Amino acid sequence: MxxxxxxxxxxxxxxxxxxxxxxxxxxxxxxxxxxxxxxxxxxxxxxxxxxxxxxxxxxxxxxxxxxxxxxxxxxxxxxxxxxxxxxxxxxxxxxxxxxxxxxxxxxxxxxxxxxxxxxxxxxxxxxxxLRGTLWPTPRFETRDANVLDRLTGLLWARAADAAKGTVSWAEALDIAAASGEGWRLPNINELESLVDAGSAFPALPAGHPFTHVGEAYWSSTTSAFEKNWAHALYLHKGAVGVGFKSGWDFLVWPVCGPENI
Incomplete structure (x- = not known):
């Protein structure tokens, strides 16, 4: 229908x-x-x-x-x-x-x-x-080179392009882990938690503090439908799709935590 x-x-x-x-x-x-x-x-x-x-x-x-x-x-x-x-x-x-x-x-x-x-x-x-819990105000707290999302407790790199360009999935995992102790590639639900469905290009909350925001990002989540594919967030639109793991199609945005807030 x-x-x-x-x-x-x-x-x-x-x-x-x-x-x-x-x-x-x-x-x-x-x-x-x-x-x-x-x-x-x-x-x-x-x-x-x-x-x-x-x-x-x-x-x-x-x-x-x-x-x-x-x-x-x-x-x-x-x-x-x-x-x-x-x-x-x-x-x-x-x-x-x-x-x-x-x-x-x-x-x-x-x-x-x-x-x-x-x-x-x-x-x-x-x-x-307007179903769901209210977002905290302010939503984000800048901490030098990182940003705490006070809604989820996740700590994100402020510069949303750790690889300075698109890479394969395996490279994305390694680059995120190399960001420091506890840093990793986010799973697809963690990535989607950043999305503001009232915004686009990018689909992030207005006034967000992030820099170098790109179009699409790898997640650490393998597709159960096709194991040689992984889920990705198309951040400019807010869509959740998949990408071929060996393809150089997506960016890297490391995350850490969540913190107890």
Missing amino acids: PWAEALAFAAGWARDGRFGRTDWRLPNRRELRSLLSYGAARPALPPGHPFQNVFLGWYWTSTTAAPAPGYAWYVHMEGGRMFYGRKDQDCLCWPVAGETLLPRTGQTRCFDGAGEGITCAGTGQDGEL
């Missing part, structure tokens, strides 16, 4: 009190991604999960794509990729209910199917519901 129908379908569950609940909604991008297990594929869900009728296709989220507001984010349940698609195309719908302990996505605006800004009230979109 198209995106607007998916939003309406989830709202219909809430209106009808399906399964005794009235808080059903279309999940935002972080809520839907939270189901994923990057150690599994076909579907990319934890082994022994209780879900039925899981299709190996794209599932809508309630989060509009900031790089192209006529598109919305969706997650592919075969391998765990996350990209965005035109709001008028047909994808799957997986309603969610309840409160979330996950951080907010950062999206605060709402958009129609053509990408025009609209009033949020009654839309059921991420920009209306």
Whole structure:
């Protein structure tokens, strides 16, 4: 079903009190991604999960794509990729209910199917519901050559290009580890935690302190779908994809921690 129908379908569950609940909604991008297990594929869900009728296709989220507001984010349940698609195309719908302990996505605006800004009230979109924990203020604390993310406790290199250019995955692992004791290449969820879904080019919170921010970054997470590929964050857009490990396609952004904050 198209995106607007998916939003309406989830709202219909809430209106009808399906399964005794009235808080059903279309999940935002972080809520839907939270189901994923990057150690599994076909579907990319934890082994022994209780879900039925899981299709190996794209599932809508309630989060509009900031790089192209006529598109919305969706997650592919075969391998765990996350990209965005035109709001008028047909994808799957997986309603969610309840409160979330996950951080907010950062999206605060709402958009129609053509990408025009609209009033949020009654839309059921991420920009209306604002589900998730608030980000701390300030979000980031600069510590000389590093930056502490006070939301996650992770310590990031302030200069987001440790290799001074794109490298292979194996080189990225070595370069990150060589940054110092405790430093490493982040996993894909750690990288995605930096994303502000209300921003693009780059998809980082406004006023962030990072320098040398590039387009796409290696993670330490191997793809369970194809073991010679690894997950990567396309930071300019906020997308989660994959790259061939031997290819020189992505940058290196070391991380350390998390710290107890």
